[in-house]
Each structure stands twice: as structure tokens, then as C-alpha cells.
Amino acid sequence: MLERLPDLVNGNAALVRRGRHLSTTFLVEVGPQGWLVHVREGRIAGVEPGPFRMASWSFALRGTAEGWAKFWQPVPPPYYQDIFGLLRQGELRFEGDLLPLWANMLYVKGVVGALRGNGGAS
Amino acid sequence: MSVAFEPIVGRYLPFAFQGRTYRLYIEEAGQGIPLLCLHTAGSDTRQYRALMNDAEITQRFRIIAFDLPWHGKSSPPAGWHQEEYKLTRDFYIEVIVAVARALELDRPVVMGCSIGGRVVLGLAADHGDAFRAIIGLQSSASPSAYYDISWLDRPGVDHSEAALGAVSGLMAPMSPDAERWETLWHYMQSGPGVFYGDLHFYTVDGDLQDRLRRIDTTRCPLYLLTGEYDYSCKPEYTVEVGKAVPGAKITIMKGLGHFPMSENPALFRSFILPVLDEIARPR
Numbered sequence: 167m168l169e170r171l172p173d174l175v176n177g178n179a180a181l182v183r184r185g186r187h188l189s190t191t192f193l194v195e196v197g198p199q200g201w202l203v204h205v206r207e208g209r210i211a212g213v214e215p216g217p218f219r220m221a222s223w224s225f226a227l228r229g230t231a232e233g234w235a236k237f238w239q240p241v242p243p244p245y246y247q248d249i250f251g252l253l254r255q256g257e258l259r260f261e262g263d264l265l266p267l268w269a270n271m272l273y274v275k276g277v278v279g280a281l282r283g284n285g286g287a288s
Numbered sequence: 289m290s291v292a293f294e295p296i297v298g299r300y301l302p303f304a305f306q307g308r309t310y311r312l313y314i315e316e317a318g319q320g321i322p323l324l325c326l327h328t329a330g331s332d333t334r335q336y337r338a339l340m341n342d343a344e345i346t347q348r349f350r351i352i353a354f355d356l357p358w359h360g361k362s363s364p365p366a367g368w369h370q371e372e373y374k375l376t377r378d379f380y381i382e383v384i385v386a387v388a389r390a391l392e393l394d395r396p397v398v399m400g401c402s403i404g405g406r407v408v409l410g411l412a413a414d415h416g417d418a419f420r421a422i423i424g425l426q427s428s429a430s431p432s433a434y435y436d437i438s439w440l441d442r443p444g445v446d447h448s449e450a451a452l453g454a455v456s457g458l459m460a461p462m463s464p465d466a467e468r469w470e471t472l473w474h475y476m477q478s479g480p481g482v483f484y485g486d487l488h489f490y491t492v493d494g495d496l497q498d499r500l501r502r503i504d505t506t507r508c509p510l511y512l513l514t515g516e517y518d519y520s521c522k523p524e525y526t527v528e529v530g531k532a533v534p535g536a537k538i539t540i541m542k543g544l545g546h547f548p549m550s551e552n553p554a555l556f557r558s559f560i561l562p563v564l565d566e567i568a569r570p571r
Binding site for chain 2: 241242244245247248249250251253254255264265268269270271272275
């Protein structure tokens with residue numbers, strides 16, 4: 167499902183500009199499934215599905231499948247409208263080097279939020 | 289020629305408090321029952337812009353809001369560069385009482401949101417006689433942190449971007465874009481370390497649970513209104529306060545989040561007007 171990110175993000179000029187100083191790879195886990203998201207100057211350069219033998223990433227968003235499914239609903243239920251709500255609900259953990267995440271929080275929210283109502287939960 | 293100014297007027301007040309002098313920014317609109325409004329952590333009085341522009345309210349209420357020291361257009365005290373800003377429970381409660389007294393407000397209604405919704409519980413517990421009624425928005429009695437707030441004040445992370453990132457999700461998804469982003473702009477404009485320092489009250493030195501039993505709603509009515517999308521102060525936390533305070537009137541506001549008066553003023557109006565009507569009704 168995260169394979170659609172290049173299409174959803176790279177055509178969004180405002181979002182790409184917001185992430186223009188970010189070049190990194192981060193991991194998104196949805197239950198047992200994982201994806202490496204490669205970011206180059208705000209554009210999604212590629213998305214690799216797991217499983218991984220030697221994954222290298224700066225930060226990880228590890229969430230439950232149930233939590234992400236609610237997050238990606240077109241109109242999420244209360245507390246599930248944001249990744250901080252998922253944190254609050256114990257449905258998500260931030261791990262790794264959180265500096266690039268915090269420095270680009272709204273961009274990262276925009277990237278994972280791009281899947282909302284776009285088949286993110288399928 | 290007439291200029292279509294809003295009816296809100298702002299002024300600065302030299303304000304002596306606990307041995308220091310602050311330059312406080314205060315704005316107001318309307319006439320009638322004084323209604324003192326308290327902004328959230330890391331923000332300022334602009335959160336009440338819609339309320340102050342609402343003629344149906346300002347014809348009966350004199351709405352007053354002040355920027356806490358360090359916030360908005362209120363300066364930090366001289367020497368601020370040598371200290372770390374941390375909002376404490378006692379300072380917060382006492383500064384509100386002192387401002388109300390300095391402005392010679394006659395038993396004002398006080399309304400606060402988030403940290404303001406917490407601190408009004410302390411006002412209700414220990415200064416109930418000084419207030420006509422108390423309104424808490426997004427009220428909770430006890431600290432509960434859910435992320436590492438030190439990221440809000442750290443070199444390498446732009447503090448305004450961090451504040452934006454931390455609070456952007458707290459509003460209801462259906463709140464209008466223009467009002468949501470206005471609300472976030474206020475957050476982005478707070479000084480470095482100020483939002484973080486306010487959260488010292490919200491997450492560490494701000495427990496009021498043990499004071500709830502002192503609240504007497506027959507002396508000073510207590511209204512608690514909480515938006516359903518707020519995962520910081522969840523409606524269940526407000527309900528807990530209600531269980532501890534007999535007579536507290538609770539409204540859970542559907543379709544609103546953590547900043548009801550600012551993120552969707554039109555919808556908030558439908559919840560707050562009946563409360564203000566009740567307060568204004570002769571008893």
C-alpha cells in the first residue's frame with residue numbers, strides 16, 4: 167500500500183517544498199509489514215517493501231495494523247486523525263534518530279497522511 | 289470615510305507581580321459582564337478573536353484576554369535571558385487572580401482552554417468567590433504526558449516547526465482549513481522554549497486533582513466543555529473531573545478538537561452561547 171507514495175507525494179508541490187531539506191530513509195511498519203521510504207530533497211525516491219535482511223533507516227514509525235487502518239479512513243475517528251493520536255493510543259512508536267523526524271514533522275505527517283482515503287488501508 | 293476596524297482594542301499594562309514588572313498585552317471588546325479568557329500553552333489572545341467579534345456576545349459581555357508573560361505581545365521580565373521559562377501551578381493561578389484584580393473586574397466569568405482549562409479548576413477551588421462562573425475548555429485535572437516534550441526546545445529543531453508538528457493533529461479533521469492554519473500560525477509565533485515551558489505546568493507541576501473537592505458549584509458554577517477529537521485532553525478526563533465535582537455541567541462537543549474557540553468558531557458558538565445565556569440570566 168505504501169508503494170503509491172511517489173505518485174501521491176511528488177505531485178504535491180507544497181509538500182515537496184516542505185520537505186526540501188530532508189534526504190533520508192525511514193521505516194514504516196503496519197503490523198507485521200514494513201516499508202522503507204527513501205526521501206530525496208522532499209521527493210519520494212522509492213518505496214521498498216519488506217521483509218528486510220539488512221535494513222538501514224534513520225527513524226521508524228512502527229504502528230499496529232488496526233491503528234493505521236483508522237488513521238487512513240477518509241474521516242478518522244476521534245484520536246486517530248494524527249500520528250500523535252496513534253502515539254497517545256499506544257498504536258504507534260517512534261524509534262531511531264528522531265532529530266530528522268522532529269525537524270520535518272509536518273512533512274512526515276503529510277507523507278503518511280497522503281495515503282488517507284487513497285487506499286492506505288487496503 | 290469610515291474604516292471597518294474590528295471592535296477589539298488592545299493595550300499594554302505595566303504589571304507588578306511577585307517582585308518583578310511585566311509588560312502585559314491585554315485586549316478587550318464589548319460591555320457588560322466581564323469575561324476573562326485564557327489562551328492555551330504556547331499561544332496568545334488571538335485564539336479568542338471570533339468570540340470578541342461576536343456582537344451577540346459582546347452586547348452582554350465585556351470580553352477581556354491577556355497574553356501571559358512571555359507570550360504573544362507580553363514581554364518576558366527583564367533578565368529573561370538568564371533563566372529558563374517554566375510555568376508553575378502557583379504562578380499561573382496567582383497571576384490570573386492578580387490580573388483580574390489589577391483590572392478591577394467585578395467577579396468576572398473566567399474561561400480557559402487546555403492549560404487554561406486546567407488552571408480554572410484551581411481558580412474554582414481556591415478563588416471561587418472572586419468569580420461569577422468558571423468555564424473550562426478541554427479541562428483535565430492531572431498531568432499526563434504522551435510524548436517527549438524536550439523536542440520542542442532543542443537546537444537543530446526549529447521550535448516553531450516542532451510546535452506546529454506537535455499540535456497540528458489536535459484539531460478535528462472537519463474544522464475549516466483557514467481557522468486551523470490561523471490557530472497553528474499562533475503556535476509558530478511563540479518564542480523559543482515558551483510552549484515547552486508551559487507544558488511544565490501541563491505535564492509536571494500542574495496537578496489539581498486533590499483540590500477538586502474544594503470546588504463549590506453552588507457558589508461559583510462550573511461549566512466544562514471538551515471537543516471529542518482531543519487526544520491530549522480526552523473527553524474522558526473531563527468526565528473524570530465532573531465525577532469529582534458535584535454540580536459541574538459537562539458538554540462533550542462533537543466535531544471539535546483541542547482548540548474549539550479558534551479551530552471552528554462557528555461550531556463552538558453553538559456550544560458556548562447556551563452557557564453564556566445561562567450565566568447572563570438573572571438569578
